[in-house]
Amino acid sequence: MSINIQNSIELFFPLFQLGDNRSLLECDFYDTHYGYFDQIDDDYLSAIQLSAEGLLLEYGFDWPEFYIQVGLEAVRSRSRPQEGIKTWKDVSFEYLYYFGQNCGYLSSEGFKFFLPAAVYHFLTSDQNKTYMDCFIFRLESQWEKDNRVFNDAQKKFIIEFVRENYKENISWITII
Structure with a gap:
C-alpha cells in the first residue's frame, strides 16, 4: 500500500x-x-x-491503569465510560492492542468508527499488529451486516488494504 493511501485515510474516512x-x-x-456498564443493576451485583x-x-x-479507573467510574455511576475518544484519530495503538479483539461486538457504525x-x-507503526487480525475477521464474518455503512470509496479502500496486506481472497466484499 502506498504512502499516498496512508496519508489519505482521513479522506476515505472523514472524522465523525x-x-x-x-x-x-x-x-x-x-x-x-x-x-454494558450502564446495564449492570443491583440485582445482577x-x-x-x-x-x-x-x-x-x-x-x-x-487493562492499563487509566482504563481500570475509567471502568471503575463507569461501573460505579452505571453510565458509559468517559474515554476521551471523540474521533478515530483519538484512538491510540495501545487502545487497539488491549481492546481490538472485541471489535466483533461493535455495531456496524462503531466498527466503521474504529476501522x-x-x-x-x-x-504507520512497527508495533504488534495482531489486533488487526480481529478487524479482518470482523470484515470477513460480518460484511453482510456491515457493508451498508461503507460508501463505495471506502469499500474500494478496504479491498486494496486487505489485498496488499493480507493477500487474501476477498470474495466476501461487494461493491454496489
Whole structure:
C-alpha cells in the first residue's frame, strides 16, 4: 500500500463522532459480563455477590491503569465510560492492542468508527499488529451486516488494504 493511501485515510474516512455507538472498552466489559456498564443493576451485583468495584477488580481485566479507573467510574455511576475518544484519530495503538479483539461486538457504525484507526496504526507503526487480525475477521464474518455503512470509496479502500496486506481472497466484499 502506498504512502499516498496512508496519508489519505482521513479522506476515505472523514472524522465523525462515536456518538451513541459502544466503544471497544465497553465491548470488552460486555464480553465478560454480558451487559454494558450502564446495564449492570443491583440485582445482577447481588446475584454474583460483588460490589460494582469488585465486578471490575475481581475479574482481573488486563487493562492499563487509566482504563481500570475509567471502568471503575463507569461501573460505579452505571453510565458509559468517559474515554476521551471523540474521533478515530483519538484512538491510540495501545487502545487497539488491549481492546481490538472485541471489535466483533461493535455495531456496524462503531466498527466503521474504529476501522480507520486500526488501519492507520497498522500502516504507520512497527508495533504488534495482531489486533488487526480481529478487524479482518470482523470484515470477513460480518460484511453482510456491515457493508451498508461503507460508501463505495471506502469499500474500494478496504479491498486494496486487505489485498496488499493480507493477500487474501476477498470474495466476501461487494461493491454496489
